[in-house]
Amino acid sequence: MIKVEHVSKSFGKLEVLKDVSFQVEEGQTVALIGSSGSGKSTLLRTLNLLETPDSGDITIGDVSFNANDITKTTIAEVRQRTAMVFQRFNLFTNKTALQNVAEALIVVQHKSKAEAFDIARKRLEDVGMANWADHYPRALSGGQQQRVAIARALALNPEYLLFDEPTSALDPELVGEVLGIIQQLAQRKKTMLIVTHEMAFARDVADKVVFLDKGRIAEEGNPKSFFVHPTTQRAQQFLARFR
Numbered sequence: 001m002i003k004v005e006h007v008s009k010s011f012g013k014l015e016v017l018k019d020v021s022f023q024v025e026e027g028q029t030v031a032l033i034g035s036s037g038s039g040k041s042t043l044l045r046t047l048n049l050l051e052t053p054d055s056g057d058i059t060i061g062d063v064s065f066n067a068n069d070i071t072k073t074t075i076a077e078v079r080q081r082t083a084m085v086f087q088r089f090n091l092f093t094n095k096t097a098l099q100n101v102a103e104a105l106i107v108v109q110h111k112s113k114a115e116a117f118d119i120a121r122k123r124l125e126d127v128g129m130a131n132w133a134d135h136y137p138r139a140l141s142g143g144q145q146q147r148v149a150i151a152r153a154l155a156l157n158p159e160y161l162l163f164d165e166p167t168s169a170l171d172p173e174l175v176g177e178v179l180g181i182i183q184q185l186a187q188r189k190k191t192m193l194i195v196t197h198e199m200a201f202a203r204d205v206a207d208k209v210v211f212l213d214k215g216r217i218a219e220e221g222n223p224k225s226f227f228v229h230p231t232t233q234r235a236q237q238f239l240a241r242f243r
């Protein structure tokens with residue numbers, strides 16, 4: 001599981017995460033929601049140690065660490081267990097879909113090219129992109145590029161998937177195909193933390209919703225009750241914007 005205990009993080013004088021605690025159980029899909037600037041990306045990046053927390057404890061599967069006790073080994077162990085999917089797909093433009101997915105398998109995991117391409121083909125199949133393996137990103141729609149990015153994350157076989165607004169950069173008609181892939185991963189009981197503004201998706205697919213407000217968790221709970229009866233005024237105000 002992912003366990004976050006009393007995590008705080010500032011950038012200079014700006015307190016971005018304030019005593020944040022929550023958990024993602026094995027096999028759960030958790031939606032992290034909140035206004036722009038509330039600290040969602042920082043929280044996700046902290047879990048991956050792209051940002052260093054100032055204080056608090058984090059558990060990523062069998063790796064636990066305190067903010068004051070982060071070594072290169074910790075970072076390597078955390079990165080081994082997590083994969084992140086960003087709003088912007090960040091594919092290599094000079095590599096095909098297949099090469100994009102295979103790249104880290106070859107460079108980071110030192111697999112043979114044959115094995116890497118074999119795995120990459122399977123992961124492209126998982127996201128419905130097998131027929132596009134030899135295409136370059138410029139020949140793919142945004143939704144297709146994001147599906148390749150998801151295949152690339154899956155290829156490394158991470159225990160935990162972290163999504164940061166995976167559909168925010170897409171044209172509206174392309175959002176569904178990417179959410180559909182994430183929903184399939186949820187059904188396969190992948191453990192996932194997803195920052196999203198897609199409230200219907202969070203309601204229907206997430207096992208739990210965590211609402212971040214100005215760096216604090218203002219409310220969390222079962223999506224069915226959260227979306228119908230948010231208990232805090234902040235969550236009520238936030239959700240009103242989506243009605």
Ligand code: ADP
Pocket residue numbers: 011014016034035036037038039040041042043
């Ligand atoms: P969200 O993803 O919820 O929109 P972020 O985590 O990106 O929020 O940002 C939270 C706050 O932290 C914002 O005020 C943002 O400007 C600030 N911030 C994020 N990253 C940095 C950084 N590297 N340096 C300084 N301020 C940052």
Ligand code: MG
Pocket residue numbers: 040041042164
């Ligand atoms: Mg963000």
